[in-house]
Every structure is written in structure tokens, then in C-alpha cells.
Amino acid sequence: MLRVFRSKPKYATVRSSAPDGERRDGDPLWVRCDSCSSLIYKKELHKNLYVCSHCGFHFRMSAWERLRMLVDENSFQPAEPLVSVNPLGFPGYEEKIAQSQEALQLDDGILIGEAKIQGHSCVLGIIDFGFIGGSMGSVVGEQITRGFEYGIDKQLPVVIISGGGGGARMQEGIFSLMQMAKTAQAVGRFSKAGLFYLSVLTHPTMGGVYASFASLGDIILAEPKALIGFAGPRIVAETTRQQLPPDFQTAEYALKNGMIDGIVPRSELKDTIGKLLSFHL
């Protein structure tokens, strides 16, 4: 259940949390591009939506940054907050959650609620890679499921921006695995209601996240060079002992092999989502 109807719309004052590149690099002014190693002025990177101006490499963005980039001002109303428990008593899990909550200002790995994108209302969910690798445990699974249920209830489209290298969250064991079924079924019900689901894959979308709701969109888009796949490239290399193709598991590879509908650079993402939403009114 979204808390949309319990709170008045408020102004979105979005915290600036550093992109991944900045966190690794202590320099206050400059950041080195992960792809082409160019030095980029941080302010410029920020202005350029965290895309390297030299090579077009898309840095990872936090969920809050992405929200600011995508939604119409003051339009986001978050869902009822849920937090993880530690169902298996997995060592170190609670500390990991607490750290991520503090660093990212999120309750768990997804920021979700109702929003407007270019005037079109939708349910918008954004997975933050920084939160335990953007993995899906019970909270992410439940929030996504509720998002689709809310979409059916209010006849709204759903947009999910995935970016989880972690797949199903190990620390919740079998409960995480079952979230794959729960979310896939939520998409199924939503789809049978004739509603539109747009899945956007960002770097990286792997494992149980890719093998459930993220690949069940009516339309699947990806950001350039995003890593997309089921098994991690290192595991594939170790198992097969074969040289991996240079573009293996990139968005471009997925497009070439017919697995996604298109690749959209970050600067065009909002317009593209807006256009697609306008086709499904």
C-alpha cells in the first residue's frame, strides 16, 4: 500500500549522494573515469548526469539522484516504508543494512512510489546498487509486488529502473529466492490487467533481479554499456575457461541478441520514458 493518500504532497529536497566513482576516489574535485581513465571535473560530471564527457561511460547513480533526474518536480510520493529483518540470523547482515540506510538515505534497496514523468502518472521504482549490491530481499520483493498491485488498483503504468549486481540477496537465503517468484507473479497479474510495465536496466542488472521482474517488461530498455545477464562474467569465464567476447553481457550484446528493445543514453531517458508512457494512456 502506498502512503500516497496519507500524506500531502511535499517538496522533494533530494540529498546529493556521491556516485560510485566519487566514493572510491577521495579527491574532492576530480574523478577518474572507470572506462577511459580520463580525469573529469566532478561538477561537470554531475551536470552531465554522471556520464563521462570523454567516452560516454555511464557512472552508477544513486536512487535519489536518478529520481531527481527522472521525475517532474515535487511529484514523487514514496510508498509506505518497510525495513528488513534478519530472518536467518545471518551474521553481519543488520550492520550492512544500517550502513547502507545511513549512507544512501533509503530504508532498503529500492526507492519506490507514485510519480509523474513528463506529466504522466506512474508507479516508479528505482533500485540502488549501493544498497548491498542492489540485491533483492524480502523488502525489495514486497515493495515491487505492492507497486504492481497499486498499479492495478489505480490503473497506472509501472516503471522500474533496475541496477542490482547482487541478484537475490544471499543474506535472506530462500526468502530472497522466493521474491523472484513473488515479483514475477505480480508482473503477471499486472500484465493480465492490460497495464503497461517498462523495465529499464542499468549497470549492472544480474542474477535473480534480471531473472525475475526486470526481464518481464512489456518494453525493456537499457543504458549504454550496462552489464546485463544471469551469471556474473567471472563465473562464466571460470566455468567455461573460454575467452569471453569483448562486448559479453553488455547492453549492446543483449540488443544484438534480441533480448532488449533498445539502448537509451541517460540524457534521453526521461524523454523516452515520457514518450512511451504517452503511448499507453
Place this chain on the structure above:
Amino acid sequence: MPTVFDWEKPLVELEAKIQELRSFVYEQGLDFKDELNELERKADKLRKEIYERLTPWQQVRMARHPERPTTADYIKLVFDDFVELHGDRKYGDDQAIIGGIAAFEGEPVTVIGPQKGRDTKENISRNFGLPHPEGYRKALRLMKQAEKFKRPIITLIDVVGAYPGIGAEQRGQGLVIAECIEQMSFLEVPIICIITGEGGSGGALAIGVGDRILMLEHAWYSVISPEMCATILWKDPNRAPEAAELLKLTSTDLLKFGIIDDVITEPLGGAHRDHEGTGRQIKAFLRRYLSEVKKIPTDQLVEQRLERFRKIGHFQAVQLEESRVKL
């Protein structure tokens, strides 16, 4: 030579001793009845002590025992007149998943399951029981065929995981697992899933969405294999025994969590020690649960299946003031 685990050694030694004494008695025509009975009693006690107190890691090893029945063995033991059907009609026929139609106590059912090899040669042709996307597409095709002809579906699950290969990724391993999970959820026929050996993550769940989910006593089912979990946690796959403890992957754990409906007890010492006995056990459980789900009206069947998964998850709602998500 059958595989003997180190924790089984005292039992195997005792069993050998009993066997030896028996043939000696037989050959010499001597009366050692009391001694033999005493030894048998000792063996029984030892068997119970060993197999009823297996650690999670020992359970994982049992599930991987090389003489444990494979899907093809179970099909022979539990069903009649199996007709294997091949191919996904799109790309190929994956030998790592077998499927077809068989009779269960006179009634046609569709049976599907990953297939491991018995020897190196078969393992290579079966890709060590690690399915490619075309295997899952074949499974889905056969499940839809079952729905058309209103046949119940039985899946027998024994798979470490979907194959992490180049071709598998190229042909959409993640996507096809998602499609299987979603479409299986809405099939309007009874589905019974039995985890017979290894239940490795998404590769198992892809054929694991059912109305009743049963598990053999010494099988395991988890989001990640203990080796991979240990590699992530400690960069050391040799610490898999510890990871197996953490993951709560045994049939006892999963029954307690309500993830599975029942545990199919194996003959003492494990399925590999008594294939026929294990087959009879599966048959008995299948008979009971199949007749149970067949009574559910079709419209309620899917609803109940969805509801079963909808409820899974542990989380807590918090007050807005406590939420980190602040506008």
C-alpha cells in the same frame, strides 16, 4: 566401489563385518545367531545416530551422492510408460533437462526434470545437469502442452544451477528463467514440484513454482550454493560447510519456514542405499498430494498458488518518522 563418506565409515565397516560373519556362519554351518543379532542392533543404532543427525553440509553431500537416483531413475521408479519428448521448437534439445508424458497410477501426467549423468561420458552429453535456456524453453513448452490436455505437471528438481556459459547468456538464460517462473505460476493444471537432490537457486525455481512443493529428506534448496556463498563471504569455497549452516537449506529448515509442504523421508542411510524404497516413498507422497490438489477447482488453483508465494517474505513496516526516505 560405492562412494562412502567419512562419517559413514564406522557403519560401513560394521556392515562389512556382519556380512563377513554371515557368510562364515553359512559356510561352516555354525550357530552365531545371538552374536549376529547383537551386531545388527548395533548397526541399527549407529545408522540412526549417523543419519538422523547430519549437519547441513553432510546433507548437501548426501544430495550429491554419485549413486543417488537421478531424474530418469525416479521416472522409472515412480511412473509407467514414460514417453520422452524432445526440443524447444526454437533452438535445440537440451539433454540437461528431460521431460515427457507418463502414467502415474494409470493417469497421464507431464514429468519434467534436470538430468545429471551417471558417468563422465553421460555427464558431458548432459552438461553435468546444468541446463541451457533451450532446456527451460522445452520445459515451458511441455508445461503448456500439459495445460492444453489438462494433465497434471510433476517436476523433479535436481540441479546445482542454470549453466553459466557464453551461449546460455547469449540466448537469454535470465530472461527464460523469468518467463518460466511467471508462466508456470498461471498454468491451470495442478503442479507438484519435488526437490529430489539439489535445489540450486533460479535454475531450480524456474521449474519450482507449484501447488505443492515437496522435498526429499536429504535434498537441499537455496538461493546460492554453499561454495559460492563461502566464496563471497570469505573468498574461500572450502568454508562451504559453514556457509551451509548459515543458509538454512535443509528440508527440515524449509518445512519450518513453510517454503515446502512436506518432507519425503528417505530410507535410512539415504536414497542412494535403496532406490526402490525411495521410489515407493515418492509414490506414496505423490498419490496423496496429487489427489489433494486435483480436488481444487481450476479458478481457485491458480489463486491459491499465487497466494502461497505472495505471502513469503519477512519485513517490518515502520512509522514515517523512522523512515529514511524523506522528501
